[in-house]
Amino acid sequence: MAAQEAVDTVRDREIGVEQEHLDQVYRRLEEKIHEAEFLMNDAAQRGQVGTPGALAERDAQVFRAGIHLNRLNNEFEDFLFGRIDLLYGKDGKKGPDGAYTSVEPAEDAVRPDNTADIGETLHIGRIGVLDSDYSPLVIDWRAPAAAPFYRSTPVDPGRVVRRRVIRSKGRRVLGVEDDLMRPELRATLDGRELPVIGDGALMAALGQARSHTMRDIVSSIQAEQDLVIRAPAASVTYVEGGPGTGKTAVALHRAAYLLYQDRRRYAGGILIVSPTPLLVSYTEGVLPSLGEEGQVAIRAVGSLVDGCEATAYDEPAVARVKGSSRMVHVLRKAARGALETPAPRQPAGDQLEFGEEAPAPTGTPTRLRVVAFGRRIELEADDLRRIRHNVLGGTAPVNLLRPRARRLLLDALYAKSGSAGRHSDPELAAELRSSFDEDVSTEDSFLGFLDAWWPELTPRQVLDAMADERRLGRWARRILNPGEVRRLARSLRRRELSVHDVALLDELHTLLGAPARPRKKREYDPLDQLSGLEELMPVREETQRERAERLAAERTEYAHVIVDEAQDLTPMQWRMVGRRGRHATWTVVGDPAQSSWSDPDEAAEARDEALGSRPRRRFELTVNYRNPAEIAELAAKVLALAMPGKESPRAVRSTGVEPRFVPVPEKSGQAALAETVRSEAALLLERVEGTVGVVVAMNRRAEAARWLAELGDRVVALGSLEAKGLEYDATVVVSPAEIADESPAGLRVLYVALTRATQQLTVVAGPGDMPDEAGVPDLLRD
Numbered sequence: 001m002a003a004q005e006a007v008d009t010v011r012d013r014e015i016g017v018e019q020e021h022l023d024q025v026y027r028r029l030e031e032k033i034h035e036a037e038f039l040m041n042d043a044a045q046r047g048q049v050g051t052p053g054a055l056a057e058r059d060a061q062v063f064r065a066g067i068h069l070n071r072l073n074n075e076f077e078d079f080l081f082g083r084i085d086l087l088y089g090k091d092g093k094k095g096p097d098g099a100y101t102s103v104e105p106a107e108d109a110v111r112p113d114n115t116a117d118i119g120e121t122l123h124i125g126r127i128g129v130l131d132s133d134y135s136p137l138v139i140d141w142r143a144p145a146a147a148p149f150y151r152s153t154p155v156d157p158g159r160v161v162r163r164r165v166i167r168s169k170g171r172r173v174l175g176v177e178d179d180l181m182r183p184e185l186r187a188t189l190d191g192r193e194l195p196v197i198g199d200g201a202l203m204a205a206l207g208q209a210r211s212h213t214m215r216d217i218v219s220s221i222q223a224e225q226d227l228v229i230r231a232p233a234a235s236v237t238y239v240e241g242g243p244g245t246g247k248t249a250v251a252l253h254r255a256a257y258l259l260y261q262d263r264r265r266y267a268g269g270i271l272i273v274s275p276t277p278l279l280v281s282y283t284e285g286v287l288p289s290l291g292e293e294g295q296v297a298i299r300a301v302g303s304l305v306d307g308c309e310a311t312a313y314d315e316p317a318v319a320r321v322k323g324s325s326r327m328v329h330v331l332r333k334a335a336r337g338a339l340e341t342p343a344p345r346q347p348a349g350d351q352l353e354f355g356e357e358a359p360a361p362t363g364t365p366t367r368l369r370v371v372a373f374g375r376r377i378e379l380e381a382d383d384l385r386r387i388r389h390n391v392l393g394g395t396a397p398v399n400l401l402r403p404r405a406r407r408l409l410l411d412a413l414y415a416k417s418g419s420a421g422r423h424s425d426p427e428l429a430a431e432l433r434s435s436f437d438e439d440v441s442t443e444d445s446f447l448g449f450l451d452a453w454w455p456e457l458t459p460r461q462v463l464d465a466m467a468d469e470r471r472l473g474r475w476a477r478r479i480l481n482p483g484e485v486r487r488l489a490r491s492l493r494r495r496e497l498s499v500h501d502v503a504l505l506d507e508l509h510t511l512l513g514a515p516a517r518p519r520k521k522r523e524y525d526p527l528d529q530l531s532g533l534e535e536l537m538p539v540r541e542e543t544q545r546e547r548a549e550r551l552a553a554e555r556t557e558y559a560h561v562i563v564d565e566a567q568d569l570t571p572m573q574w575r576m577v578g579r580r581g582r583h584a585t586w587t588v589v590g591d592p593a594q595s596s597w598s599d600p601d602e603a604a605e606a607r608d609e610a611l612g613s614r615p616r617r618r619f620e621l622t623v624n625y626r627n628p629a630e631i632a633e634l635a636a637k638v639l640a641l642a643m644p645g646k647e648s649p650r651a652v653r654s655t656g657v658e659p660r661f662v663p664v665p666e667k668s669g670q671a672a673l674a675e676t677v678r679s680e681a682a683l684l685l686e687r688v689e690g691t692v693g694v695v696v697a698m699n700r701r702a703e704a705a706r707w708l709a710e711l712g713d714r715v716v717a718l719g720s721l722e723a724k725g726l727e728y729d730a731t732v733v734v735s736p737a738e739i740a741d742e743s744p745a746g747l748r749v750l751y752v753a754l755t756r757a758t759q760q761l762t763v764v765a766g767p768g769d770m771p772d773e774a775g776v777p778d779l780l781r782d
């Protein structure tokens with residue numbers, strides 16, 4: 001009892017020490033706010049005092065100080081979260097953050113009798129704060145001086161003697177947890193021995209209930225993760241790690257780190273590509289909590305093209321075709337072929353012509369008739385075919401070839417006009433030609449013809465054209481088999497875009513060339529045709545702000561691209577993502593064992609193409625922070641089937657709660673399955689504090705949502721592919737066999753489903769499963 005009281009007293013005293021420090025930090029911040037406010041009032045009173053530049057600087061200062069205090073008061077519950085006590089360093093140099101830079105201890109820092117004095121104490125927080133004498137009150141977690149907080153281990157302690165995690169809420173310090181990095185030392189701070197309080201700051205973090213949004217991990221980043229977060233931004237940082245090893249967390253913290261390192265280069269220029277909108281909304285709050293609001297674009301792969309927010313999934317056989325790099329060849333043909341619209345079958349009649357009083361045609365015209373120099377001149381179907389063939393010979397984007405098509409049409413018309421040899425004098429000949437061109441190209445019949453014969457195509461129009469099975473069959477000849485053509489065409493007839501369609505649209509965008517932005521209607525000016533000026537003459541000047549917004553929205557290239565769940569990108573998606581980072585540095589995180597793409601080798605090839613020859617630094621994350629050992633062990637059985645020989649990450653904690661198995665005999669029907677899933681989810685809701693995820697095969701998504709409708713918003717129904725990257729306190733995995741049989745990648749998708757829970761897992765064996773007497777489905781047995 002007495003011993004416990006003594007521990008409590010030491011703990012309380014240490015909490016008091018940290019409280020004092022936190023109070024000092026807030027005092028300092030308030031001081032800065034007052035200074036800033038004073039400056040602002042002063043500036044306002046004196047009106048014109050100082051140059052406009054100086055006033056702007058003051059305003060900026062006030063603004064920055066305001067942001068600081070606002071964050072402190074509102075956002076950062078644990079603004080200050082760490083502390084390291086360090087030995088004296090090798091040299092006495094200080095860095096810009098006011099801390100000593102030396103990583104290694106001075107030679108005489110430890111005395112022969114294993115005693116030492118603490119030479120420096122640093123507090124680590126979400127942002128840096130300097131005292132009025134420029135000594136560091138708080139070091140930004142991303143600053144070099146903070147690295148030992150994450151990196152130091154008992155094996156390689158550097159200067160760190162004690163590492164402390166501080167838990168606080170608002171302005172109150174609630175607790176401290178220490179790790180000793182040099183347990184053999186008797187170190188003193190200001191003449192008193194260093195106390196050590198508790199253990200398991202990481203474990204405390206991992207045991208917390210999960211909500212619908214991800215939390216940052218700044219206070220407990222582990223050494224192997226820190227190496228990735230702080231890796232230099234050169235070329236490609238490539239990270240592999242199993243489920244729950246912190247890949248997503250690391251990717252987000254890395255974005256914050258890069259911004260801190262080189263804001264000028266990265267502000268607004270980092271793209272994070274995420275597999276699903278669900279994962280985007282799950283992770284969206286992390287960067288603001290690290291103080292980086294609005295600096296990073298986090299986009300789902302189905303929303304990478306502006307204006308698209310695709311969430312629909314294709315059935316696996318269709319997804320396989322749409323994602324395959326064979327589509328590049330099909331799309332190339334389609335982009336060119338779609339220039340020709342088939343003539344309508346009804347009403348049957350003469351060939352369609354322009355320049356005649358005929359009902360508006362809907363097919364591609366097969367004859368051009370103009371009047372120039374008082375004569376009727378015609379190009380026949382063969383002439384037109386030849387010209388089209390000639391223009392399409394190269395690889396240039398189709399929309400950009402229109403001026404060339406126009407030129408060749410004029411050449412051909414001129415040749416037929418009989419005017420070509422009329423003048424031997426080159427100057428007169430050129431003059432004649434240019435007046436011919438002017439005559440013809442302003443003629444309505446010519447302009448109308450050009451619009452119909454070489455229309456400016458949008459990616460969507462071409463994709464729609466591919467929905468016609470006959471035409472698609474032509475474009476895909478010797479590339480796709482008839483079954484693939486049929487399925488692809490059928491899926492494109494649905495109006496709703498699928499996630500995979502977006503990569504096709506992006507590819508088409510490249511093949512077609514940028515379509516002109518929607519134009520405001522105005523008087524037609526033939527000069528536009530000559531010079532393509534229409535894009536340069538907006539009806540009204542944009543304001544600065546509109547321009548900034550437009551450029552941000554149109555941004556298609558980034559300085560750094562982070563790909564999360566990289567194993568899932570199809571070859572076509574890699575091409576799309578690659579185009580956004582042609583000059584970028586990259587961070588690519590993924591786990592091949594979780595790939596939902598049927599042919600990982602093909603995807604790896606496309607990835608290598610997107611990343612080019614940039615050198616890669618490879619990292620591996622080996623510790624599973626999400627799943628308790630009991631769940632990880634079960635998942636490992638599926639991993640052994642999905643990817644024999646692949647090692648599971650090591651789970652760091654155990655809950656003592658084994659996964660639960662509940663079979664629903666096949667003959668008992670859908671209602672029994674629904675009832676079982678509902679009651680199992682309800683049971684888990686009672687057992688855990690946070691969220692429950694129910695993972696079902698993709699085609700059961702809608703019904704599963706209905707099954708759970710009454711259970712409130714702590715429970716979510718998810719299709720197997722949507723579970724990617726997410727986590728819940730508890731999960732119900734429904735019908736493992738159904739999930740595994742959904743696609744060629746089914747076992748890997750099942751592995752994903754089984755690794756989502758932080759505490760409890762229930763497996764409901766349904767149709768197709770063969771449970772043993774304990775209810776364990778065949779796929780989950782040894």
Ligand SMILES: Nc1ncnc2c1ncn2[C@@H]1O[C@H](COP(=O)(O)OP(=O)(O)OP(=O)(O)O)[C@@H](O)[C@H]1O
Nearest residue numbers: 217220221222243244245246247248249625626725
């Ligand atoms: N150092 C850490 N301290 C505290 N929590 C951590 C740490 N590292 C990871 N976690 C937690 O572990 C969980 C898994 O992390 P994350 O989702 O980033 O893993 P992942 O590797 O992306 O997983 P998956 O491949 O399954 O999507 C998250 O709740 C994360 O906050």
